[in-house]
Amino acid sequence: MSDLTDALRDALLTQNEEYRLLDRQHHEYESRLKVLTEKVLLNEEEQLEEVTLKKKKLHVKDRMHAIARGAQESAVGQ
Numbered sequence: 001m002s003d004l005t006d007a008l009r010d011a012l013l014t015q016n017e018e019y020r021l022l023d024r025q026h027h028e029y030e031s032r033l034k035v036l037t038e039k040v041l042l043n044e045e046e047q048l049e050e051v052t053l054k055k056k057k058l059h060v061k062d063r064m065h066a067i068a069r070g071a072q073e074s075a076v077g078q
């Protein structure tokens with residue numbers, strides 16, 4: 001990751017509540033997915049949970065990128 005991206009992420013984590021909550025949620029989804037992927041065999045409920053978590057994690061990541069793009073465009077426009 002570039003320094004600019006790291007700096008932007010750090011700024012958003014300290015200044016943007018929505019971004020901070022999304023980041024926390026993303027990490028929670030990632031942790032649960034790690035637990036599921038470490039299992040040798042998943043039952044139907046766990047398979048459904050895995051698919052659902054992947055979709056939620058992607059949605060959260062997309063929203064985080066949208067917030068970052070908006071912040072970066074605002075910074076450039078100033």
